[in-house]
Amino acid sequence: MGMERINKKLHIARRGVVYSLVLCFLILLIGGVGFWMLDPGVNTLADGLWLAFTTAATVGYGDVVPSTHASRGFSVVVVLLGLAVLSLATASLAAIFVEKDVAEEEDLLAQDLLREINLLREDIRVLRDEVRHLRAPAPTH
Numbered sequence: 001m002g003m004e005r006i007n008k009k010l011h012i013a014r015r016g017v018v019y020s021l022v023l024c025f026l027i028l029l030i031g032g033v034g035f036w037m038l039d040p041g042v043n044t045l046a047d048g049l050w051l052a053f054t055t056a057a058t059v060g061y062g063d064v065v066p067s068t069h070a071s072r073g074f075s076v077v078v079v080l081l082g083l084a085v086l087s088l089a090t091a092s093l094a095a096i097f098v099e100k101d102v103a104e105e106e107d108l109l110a111q112d113l114l115r116e117i118n119l120l121r122e123d124i125r126v127l128r129d130e131v132r133h134l135r136a137p138a139p140t141h
Contacts, residue, residue, distance in 0.1 A: 014096060020089035027085055028052045031078040039071035051075075056082020 031052030035042045042048045042064060051064045055078045066072045 016092040017089065017096065020085060020092045023085050024056075024082075024089055027078070027081050028056060031056060031074075031082070034074050034078070035066065035071055038074055039066055039068055041065070041067040042071075052078055052082075055079055056086060058083065 028049060029052075032045060032049030034048070035051045035055075036045050036048030039048075039051075042051060047064050051066070053059075054061050054064070055066075055075050058079060066075045
């Protein structure tokens with residue numbers, strides 16, 4: 001039962017990584033095309049994609065920079081969306097590694113809890129036997 005739960009959570013986490021990476025790709029593609037269309041200093045789509053990546057990742061190497069008010073405003077949108085989605089992708093990827101460890105730890109805790117419950121049941125059984133013995137009528141001689 002525990003491994004099934006672990007596998008289900010890992011599947012969900014992996015799907016989250018895929019969705020966030022696809023979203024990253026779309027934002028970078030839209031950003032690249034946007035910079036290429038808006039900024040006369042961006043001569044190729046490749047330069048637009050590079051500017052979108054460095055802007056979204058907040059690296060800003062300075063080799064290609066937004067030069068118009070429109071492209072600077074667009075870069076604000078790319079930064080905000082890029083930070084959000086890149087953070088989401090990073091968090092989803094980290095969840096894959098963390099989830100397996102947490103699930104295994106939860107399973108160990110559940111096993112310990114079951115062991116403790118079984119010990120308590122045994123203690124209760126022994127106590128009931130002792131009470132029965134104490135309530136039994138004393139033998140007469």
